[in-house]
Amino acid sequence: MDLIKKLTDIVGEKHILLDEADMQGFVIEWRDKFVGKARAVVQPKTTEEVAAIVRLCAATKTSLVPQGGNTSLVGGSIPFMGGDEIVLSLSRMNRIHDVDPLDGTMTVDAGCILANLQAAAEDVECIFPLRIGSEGSCQIGGNISTNAGGVQVLHYGNTREQVLGLEVVLPDGRIWDGLTALRKDNTGYDLKQLFIGAEGTLGIVTRAVVKIYPRSKYQQVALAAIPSVDAAVAFLSLARQMSGDQVTAIEIIPRICIDMVVRHVPGVTDPMPARYDWHLLIELSSSSTENIKELMENILAAGFEQEIVLDAIVPASQAQQQKLWQIREEISGAQKPEGGSIKHDISVPVSRFADFIREADIAVAKIIPDFRSVAFGHIGDGNVHYNPLQPEKMDKSDYLGHWEEISRAVHDIAVSMRGSISAEHGIGRLKADDLVHYKSDVEIDLMHRLKQALDPDGIMNPGKLLKK
Template sequence: MSVLAEIETIVGPKAILTDPSDMQGYLVEWRDKYIGKARAVILPKSTEEVAEVVKICARTNTKIVPQGGNTSLVGGSVPFEDGEEIIISTKRMNKVRSVDVKGGTLVVDAGCILADLQTKADEFGFMFPLRIGSEGSCQIGGNISTNAGGVQVLHYGNTREQVLGLEVVLPDGQIWNGLTNLRKNNTGYDLKQLFIGGEGTLGIVTGAVVKMYPRPKYQQLAMIAVPDPAAAVSLLGLARKMSGDQVTAMEIIPRIAIDLVVKHVEGYSDPMPARYDWQVLIELSSSASDNLADVMQNILEEGFETEIVLDAIVPASDAQQQKLWGLREEISGAQKPEGGSIKHDISVPVADIPEFIKRADAALQSIIPNFRPVTFGHIGDGNLHYNPLQPKDMDKQEYLGKWEEVNRVVHDIVHDMNGSISAEHGIGRLKKNEMALYKSSVEIDMMRKIKQALDPQNIMNPGKLLPDLKD
């Protein structure tokens, strides 16, 4: 019996797609950077089915690409072009298994859409703090496998901080039931951490226990114009101090990003009363105190006095608040119509953000005069999306041809400043060899040994995350 016929006996004929048109959406990466081929897309409906399918793959040496919502941006979730791999999608495993209100936890299937999980927490008066632009289609299994970040990391931490337990199908088909809801457990290696951020290279996450938090009753947002990124960093310190650490998000937005959203996305106008080079979005949240508007006002007054604030708008309604968040979320898409953009998802220590921006802008200006820096993102975490946009009069392909050169300049500066070349989106296929330039051989060697120990046949998302071996 062929491998696919055998798999069909486990999942049934409807849960195995082989027609190219049925598979299309599973083969293309979100930014169209990678378009792969696959033998089939398998859609199991339970952990047991995943395990049986993986056992067949292990026995027949069939390579697997685990896939969640396919929203990741580094090519880890799509197969290679040779068409030899199968995709195992967790799409049909989309249930919330149970809710523990006293303990503040949820047990979820890996294929649960992030927005559905948030809604479920909300129904019980809680919140799940992972908030990202792709939340309507990404899945918690994908969030865990990429250790996703988002706008509230500043206060609640990355996905890693939200996970108490995991259920994983290992590359030999065994099921590891690590679905504990313990907050403290010092009994040896914390194995779940290997799979969080593991990008599907060590096993398929099939279930998880995640934390819920009391839903803040009060929130106050402001968009604040600042003279420069250094003032933004000072403002973060001030806001944290004056609010009693109630800052749940802080994003930096440059003038060009507002202009691009207004120009390319319907329904947006410039929210600021005048044109400022830099602005930040600051969100305060609290379950206890309803005076956040006063707290924000005090922060602004102190900011004006110390000249780190130039101007501010404080939304008066939920709708206005959502519009400001909407503007922030639209920045990624609004760059597309302007031509080539060379993306970086970097982090440096928060206090060094201003120096990073200065150094990177100056270095790129010397090799691509008139490039347009679109530098935005999670300044509160030291994480910037540093996306130099092509000069207006340059050919797009000529500009994109400089991708490697630009990456090298930017990543060298990041490395020199003890930063990370991938703060949020992971490594996947896009950055696996880039990572090898900046991680020590000791670290890469440890990663290879872990991979070898858990997946000696190299069937679980091969060719992703780990750098290619040199001849």
């Protein structure tokens, strides 16, 4: 029987898309950088349906591309142009099975949208600490498969740290039930870790047990102007010490990013009375003190004394604090109308953060002297989104023609500092060549062996992460 007919029998006619127009939203990447073609998009509702689809694909050696919210920035969720792959969308698997503040866990389907999990945790006075710009559309299965980071990694860790148990459909269609809620379990290899960050190349995550945490009662956000990136690193250390490690987020924002957001996002105004080159957005959280605003002010005052803070805003109301966060969250989108931007997702040891930006700026200027430096992000994790922007008067495609040359120079600097070429977005299609270039032969060999052991026919998201 024809593959499409069998897939239709599994999910029902309403949940298989075959028409090119209907599949558009599933074959184009968020930034339009990657476009593909699929033979079909299937939208199963249960783990058993996923398993039946995978068994069918395994029997016919048909490639599958698992897809969550399709917010990947590296083309991981987009099929190639061949038109023979099946996109497996998890969107209909969106049940929150239980939220348990006693155990500090939630059991959720892979297709649950991240913002809905945050809201479900809030309902029981808890938080699910993964906070990323795409939270309104990305799914927990995608977050797990990319080991997503975000603004609270400093305090709570990556997605990897939030996962206690997983259910996975393996490439041969078997279901692995690893849905434990245990915090301690030393019974051999920790199998869930294989699938976290695997970008859909080893199996399909269908359900997860994740951690939730008591919600901090008090929170204070501030925006500080600082003299340099070096000052940011010094301030981070000061703030952690003075607060007893209550810094839940700290983001570095250069002037150019504030200007872009003000220019392109309606309703956003410049919060700073004067113009400074660098800023820090800082968030303190605590359950035990109502004096958190005072604590923030004391930390900033100490920063003034040490000349690592030049100016600061400490808003009183929630709404004003949210406005400061909005600036950070809009940066990704505000880059688009400015023209070509060559994106990097670098991490280096925190102590090398300033060196990295300095050296990368020099290296890019050697290629495009009047490029605009855009470097922002999660300084607390040593993670910078280093996105050199085209000169205002340059043709966009001429500029983007330098992508490989610029990226190689930037990545070389990160790797020379024992940094990473992909701190949180993963490898996907975008960085599959870079992975081979920068990882050792031993690492690449181990990865291929794992892939071969679990997916010998290479049907799970082929060509992503690992080159075929």
